[in-house]
Amino acid sequence: MLDRLQVLGQRVISVFSRLGQATLFLYQIILTIPGLLSRPSLIIKQLYSTGVQTLLIIVVAGCFVGMVLALQAYYVLVDFGAEDSISQMVVLTLMRELGPVMTGLLFAGRAGSALTAEIGLMKSTEQLSGMEMMAVDPMQRVMAPRVLAGFLAMPMLTAVFMAVGVLGGYLVAVHGVGIFEGVYWSLAQLKVDFYTDLMNGMVKSLVFGFVIVWIAVFEGYDSVPTSEGLGQATTRTVVHGSLAVLGLDFLLTAIMFGDI
Amino acid sequence: MSFSRGSREIFKNISLDIQRGKVTAIMGPSGTGKTTLLKLIGGQLKPSQGSIQIDGNNVHQLSRKDLYQLRKRMGMLFQSGALLTDINVFDNIAYPIREHTELDENLIRSLVLMKLNAVGLRGARELMPSELSGGMARRVAMARAIALDPVMVMYDEPFTGQDPISMGVLVNLIRSMNQSLHLSSVVVSHDVPETMSISDYIYLISGGSIVAQGTPDELKNSSDPWVQQFIAGQPDGPVPFHYTASPLMQDLLGE
Numbered sequence A: 001m002l003d004r005l006q007v008l009g010q011r012v013i014s015v016f017s018r019l020g021q022a023t024l025f026l027y028q029i030i031l032t033i034p035g036l037l038s039r040p041s042l043i044i045k046q047l048y049s050t051g052v053q054t055l056l057i058i059v060v061a062g063c064f065v066g067m068v069l070a071l072q073a074y075y076v077l078v079d080f081g082a083e084d085s086i087s088q089m090v091v092l093t094l095m096r097e098l099g100p101v102m103t104g105l106l107f108a109g110r111a112g113s114a115l116t117a118e119i120g121l122m123k124s125t126e127q128l129s130g131m132e133m134m135a136v137d138p139m140q141r142v143m144a145p146r147v148l149a150g151f152l153a154m155p156m157l158t159a160v161f162m163a164v165g166v167l168g169g170y171l172v173a174v175h176g177v178g179i180f181e182g183v184y185w186s187l188a189q190l191k192v193d194f195y196t197d198l199m200n201g202m203v204k205s206l207v208f209g210f211v212i213v214w215i216a217v218f219e220g221y222d223s224v225p226t227s228e229g230l231g232q233a234t235t236r237t238v239v240h241g242s243l244a245v246l247g248l249d250f251l252l253t254a255i256m257f258g259d260i
Numbered sequence B: 001m002s003f004s005r006g007s008r009e010i011f012k013n014i015s016l017d018i019q020r021g022k023v024t025a026i027m028g029p030s031g032t033g034k035t036t037l038l039k040l041i042g043g044q045l046k047p048s049q050g051s052i053q054i055d056g057n058n059v060h061q062l063s064r065k066d067l068y069q070l071r072k073r074m075g076m077l078f079q080s081g082a083l084l085t086d087i088n089v090f091d092n093i094a095y096p097i098r099e100h101t102e103l104d105e106n107l108i109r110s111l112v113l114m115k116l117n118a119v120g121l122r123g124a125r126e127l128m129p130s131e132l133s134g135g136m137a138r139r140v141a142m143a144r145a146i147a148l149d150p151v152m153v154m155y156d157e158p159f160t161g162q163d164p165i166s167m168g169v170l171v172n173l174i175r176s177m178n179q180s181l182h183l184s185s186v187v188v189s190h191d192v193p194e195t196m197s198i199s200d201y202i203y204l205i206s207g208g209s210i211v212a213q214g215t216p217d218e219l220k221n222s223s224d225p226w227v228q229q230f231i232a233g234q235p236d237g238p239v240p241f242h243y244t245a246s247p248l249m250q251d252l253l254g255e
Helices: A002-036 A040-050 A052-080 A083-124 A127-133 A138-176 A181-191 A194-221 A227-257 B034-041 B064-071 B089-100 B105-118 B134-145 B164-180 B192-198 B216-220 B225-232 B248-252
Strands: B003-005 B008-011 B023-027 B074-077 B152-156 B184-189 B201-206 B209-214
Touching: A002 A138, A002 A194, A040 A052, A040 A083, A040 A138, A052 A083, A052 A138, A083 A127, A083 A138, A083 A181, A083 A194, A083 A227, A127 A138, A127 B074, A138 A181, A138 A194, A194 A227, B008 B034, B023 B034, B023 B164, B023 B192, B034 B152, B034 B184, B074 B134, B089 B105, B089 B134, B105 B134, B134 B164, B152 B164, B164 B184, B164 B192, B184 B192, B192 B216, B192 B225, B201 B216, B201 B225, B209 B216, B209 B225, B216 B225
Parallel strands: B023 B184, B023 B201, B074 B152, B152 B184
Antiparallel strands: B003 B008, B201 B209
């Protein structure tokens, strides 16, 4: 019994110790950001690899999610003769929840894992130590541009996911099950509130983006420099990043839309 | 200076003197902490006791800004080369120059080509690090280590895994660059003949202590059995071939 308590205590201490290390790591990165602003090319390069290179998976997934949403909405609403409201369901679901959450999950899987692997490999091949010895701060030159780029890329990717999802829903609703085109677009426009729906979704995506890149760069920087260690770090990024997205989504939804 | 990792003591009160303008070698068996020693000198690790002085500066009492200023005067060749893999050879050499100077791109080009010419790889400037052989990568890393015209260069296992031609090239380069650029070089290695051929002074490290030191000739003539075993590469001697274990027969019979 005492042994189990000891193990539990050690795990709790280890979790908090890691959280402390990650917070200090983030603090060091934030301190370097002002100096980074004079080198926008570093951020643009990372925007390309975290944002542009994630675009394809976002577009494909967004389209299918929108199509499935429209189809499921039709199957339910047609029983009540309310199939004209498909667009309302598709658009609101995408903007409030699925847009930021699905983009966050895909971003953690595609860009987050790539960031961890890249930084972990830089560590194991001594590139980070090499920079240190060249009197170049890896926090400013490697970590900060990636964190900033991820933070900026997520809302843009979310917007693309939402737009493509709405278009996917349009394809199924209008060309698949025969909803009148004017009804689809006018209801979508009428029932969406810019601040409550769209901006709240964007705020969620900013929070998710920030947390995912924070986890990704920390896991890479803190990884054990072996192939096994790198694999474990990449897995942790995807698992912790995805769980953080889902957990934070509940919290943010409760704050934004509920009275909890 | 002493250094520990957790409860494991890596260095026990050792004292070394790196002479200006000379090639000083630090040799010893694998796992004795030779690379750790270079990281201590470069300020990447902190000693648990004692101090490391470079040009009168206590490395570990410097502010981060001053430490970075000091590192601009130090070059380091990592065992793996540590080249940045997303940029080509030219940009790797230009990287520290672009980071620390405001020089015109034309001048940077000339400087980089001169550094690459010194290591014989001017023609490889467009190659990516993944396209280089091990020996070429070390030479590029060597060119990068001298990019900012340092006063001191540290070489971490420069000869490991090199074919005889690359090894010969690297040996000559370290010696010739030390003379022509008036450097102070620290070479960490366990490749005995190559290191002894270019060193002015050698420290032999084992078990966290300096077990012998002297010029290559002094060490060759040493009567210390440990030194002789290390230099001649004998499998058994003061450093046993077998890791501590019970007698073989007892082990085989499962007693």
